[in-house]
Amino acid sequence: MTIELSAYAPTSFIEAIGVKYAYRRLGQPSGVPLVFLQHFTRTMDSWDPVVVDGFAQARPVILFDNQGVSRSSGTTPNTVAAMANDAVAFITALGLKQVDLLGFSLGGFIAQVIAAEHSALVRRLILAGTGPEGGEGIRNLPQALEQAQKTSPDDVGRYLFFEQTDTSQDAGRAFLKRQAQRTTDRDPESSQQTVGAQFTAIVAWGTDGDPRAARRLQQITQPVLVVNGKNDIMVPTINSYTLFQRLPNAQLSLYPDSGHGGLFQHGETFVDEGIRFLHQ
Numbered sequence: 001m002t003i004e005l006s007a008y009a010p011t012s013f014i015e016a017i018g019v020k021y022a023y024r025r026l027g028q029p030s031g032v033p034l035v036f037l038q039h040f041t042r043t044m045d046s047w048d049p050v051v052v053d054g055f056a057q058a059r060p061v062i063l064f065d066n067q068g069v070s071r072s073s074g075t076t077p078n079t080v081a082a083m084a085n086d087a088v089a090f091i092t093a094l095g096l097k098q099v100d101l102l103g104f105s106l107g108g109f110i111a112q113v114i115a116a117e118h119s120a121l122v123r124r125l126i127l128a129g130t131g132p133e134g135g136e137g138i139r140n141l142p143q144a145l146e147q148a149q150k151t152s153p154d155d156v157g158r159y160l161f162f163e164q165t166d167t168s169q170d171a172g173r174a175f176l177k178r179q180a181q182r183t184t185d186r187d188p189e190s191s192q193q194t195v196g197a198q199f200t201a202i203v204a205w206g207t208d209g210d211p212r213a214a215r216r217l218q219q220i221t222q223p224v225l226v227v228n229g230k231n232d233i234m235v236p237t238i239n240s241y242t243l244f245q246r247l248p249n250a251q252l253s254l255y256p257d258s259g260h261g262g263l264f265q266h267g268e269t270f271v272d273e274g275i276r277f278l279h280q
Contacts, residue, residue: 006052006063007182011044011071016093019086022071022187023064023094027056032123034100034278035062035091037107039129040141040202041195043070043187048264049178054271055102059278062099064090066110069194070187076197080106080133080205084113091121100278101125104263105235106198109133109205116219126225126274128263129232131206131239132246133213138206141199144234160234161261168257171265217246224250225277227270229262251277 009026024044025033034055036047044063055061067086068076077083087110091099100123103111108130115122131138144160152159155172162172190198224247228240237254244252253273255262263270 005056006047006049009063011185011187013071014090014093016089017086019067019074019089020072021064021067021090021093023062023090025060025062026052027061028059031059032098032100032278033060033062033096034102035064035087037087037101037103037110038066038069039105039107040198041190043190045182045187046179048175048267049181050267051263051271054268055274058275059100062094065187066090068197069190076191076194078197078200078204080109080201081113083201084110084117088114088118088121097121098123102128102274103130104128105130105260106202108235109202112216112220115222115224116216119219119222122222124223124225124278125220126227126277127240127243128227128270129229129235129240129260130243131235132217132242133205133210135206135235135239135242137236138239139203141202141206141234161259162265163229163231163257163259165257168259168265171258172261175261175264214246217243218248221248223277223280225253225274226250227253227255227263227273229255229258229260229265231258232260232262234260 005026009024011022013020065072067074101111108127111125115125148156148159158172162168226240226243228237244250255266258265
C-alpha cells in the first residue's frame with residue numbers, strides 16, 4: 001500500500017543568497033535525492049501525490065518553491081537562466097553534492113540549464129512535457145492560454161493538461177481530486193509577479209535566436225528520460241522528440257490519449273518507468 005507521504009510532509013525553510021526557500025523532504029532516508037522542478041505558476045501542492053509518493057517509495061524526494069514563488073522570499077526572475085541559478089543555490093544550501101532532477105514544463109527548461117552548466121551536480125534527469133530552447137510552438141503560450149479561456153473558462157487547467165476525450169478528461173478530474181489530498185499547511189497560490197515573470201521567461205525560451213541553445217543540449221551528457229503525452233498543446237509533443245534526437249544520451253516515452261499532463265494521467269506507469277531509469 002502506498003503511503004501518502006506528500007499529504008503530511010512538513011514545510012521547512014532554508015536561506016541561500018539572501019532568499020528564504022520553502023521546501024519539503026520526504027521519502028527514503030538515503031540515496032541520490034530527486035529534486036522536483038515545477039511548472040508554470042504552480043507550487044509544491046500542484047504535484048500529483050501518485051507521482052511524488054511513488055518516487056518517494058524508492059528514493060529521497062525534495063519539493064521546493066523557487067525564488068519568489070509562494071512561500072519562498074525574493075522576486076521571481078523573468079529568465080530561465082536566473083531561475084536555474086536560484087535552484088542551484090537552493091540545492092547547494094542543502095549541502096547536496098549530487099542530485100537527480102525531474103523537470104516538468106518550465107521546470108524542464110530549468111533542468112536543462114542546470115544539467116548543462118553544473119554537470120557534476122546532476123546525475124540523471126527526467127524531462128516531462130518540456131522542450132529545447134527555441135522549440136516549436138513554445139512561444140505560443142499566450143495563444144494557448146487564450147484558447148483555454150474561451151473553450152473551458154471554468155477549468156482552464158484541465159483543458160490545457162488533458163486531451164479532449166472523455167477518458168482523458170475523467171483522468172483530469174481524478175488528478176484534481178488527488179491534488180487536494182493535502183488539507184493543512186498548503187502553499188499559497190503564486191503571486192501575479194511570479195505569474196508575469198514566469199510567462200515572460202517561457203515566451204523568451206521559446207523564441208529562436210540564441211546560438212548557445214544547440215550547444216547546451218550537446219553539453220547534457222547525463223542519461224535523460226524524456227516523457228510527454230501524445231498531444232501536448234502547451235509545449236507541443238514534437239519538442240519531446242527533438243530533445244530525444246538532440247540529447248546525446250536520451251530515451252523517449254510518449255503516453256496515449258493524453259496531453260501536457262501525461263505524467264499525471266499515466267502516473268503509475270510514469271513512476272515505474274522513472275524509477276527503473278533512475279536506478280540503472
